[in-house]
Amino acid sequence: MSGERADAARNRLAVLRATEELLAQSGPELFSLDQVAARAGVGKGTVFRRFGNRSGLFQALLAERAARLAEAVASPGTELGPGAPPRRRLLGFLDELSDLAGRNVALFTAHERVCAQDRYADPTYVRWHRHLTGLLIELLPPGTDPEFAAHALLALFDGDLVRHVVEAGGVDRLRRSVRGYAETLLRA
Amino acid sequence: MSGERADAARNRLAVLRATEELLAQSGPELFSLDQVAARAGVGKGTVFRRFGNRSGLFQALLAERAARLAEAVASPGTELGPGAPPRRRLLGFLDELSDLAGRNVALFTAHERVCAQDRYADPTYVRWHRHLTGLLIELLPPGTDPEFAAHALLALFDGDLVRHVVEAGGVDRLRRSVRGYAETLLRA
């Protein structure tokens, strides 16, 4: 009585992997779910049954990629986890996010383009936002809205901006720009 | 030998007005260019001939809406124009942008969703970015990348974020949040 049949699990992985490949070689939005299905060797219906719609597919992929980061942020004792000084936690988190975004530009773009109707409902985004808000409450001068600032910081990882910066100077450049900006903001 | 035939000009205005109306009553992306054409009382071909594609239509509309702001920013002697102290120019510009965005949420959303492939090529965006970069060079501590910071500030006007904030607290709330955030950033 396992939750998922073996063929279902196999197909879900195949679809996710096919999506990654297409994201890597074509841009975001430049391929249809038909192509995903074909590449995964399954029918189109399967893709939709597993992920609901295009949006769900990218959400699932992003969640998978973000899992390690989520874990690092939540586990006490680590450099990013609870207990570490907030400033370090925040800057470290942004570093990790820069990495993640820089290495998954197409995914970030596709995700936000497709979740656009309410990005604020996406579980991954919500988790990140909550995390940042919590840290910013302690770090920003009173009078600055920490929730808004958290959105503002997450907006740094807008797919197009990331692509723009990464094309010019690679992931390193992105990380440095983000960090420099955040440090300026925290200098207040 | 006027540049544009009378009927052409009439139709272009009709299309722009129809687009505004549909943006106001439906959300962004929720209507087709067929509907725009129907509402404007023209054929679909006319819409495409005048604006090239969906993207061009929203760019044109945004440019029209942004014209007054562009003028204010460029004319010397005014509060936002050259000659005024940079800090005041920047904060004032952001105030105006908050107003513009708050009153045209749907347009902002539609515009960015559709120009996503290269927002950085849109003339209006480029103009705003250049303006901000110029001011930030004088206002930010050295070591902070002003171009990146300008993108970051413009990202505050992401359609979804604007909608989110405006729904919660109206345009006033947006203006206050943006201003508070910017002041914190400049406190460095």
Add this chain to the structure above:
DNA sequence: ATCAAAGCGGACCGATGGTCCGGATCTCGG
């Protein structure tokens, strides 16, 4: 081996962005 439940897949649908060209409309010289 059996059988019910779960899953599969590709034909199908409606809508949409964008194209195209025959015909209507405007402009302007005469």
Add this chain to the structure above:
DNA sequence: CCGAGATCCGGACCATCGGTCCGCTTTGAT
């Protein structure tokens, strides 16, 4: 006022895509 030619119009047409549906297959527990 008129006519000719350039300009523009409009809606039929096309390809594509997201999403649905249902008859058939696979799975796995008994």
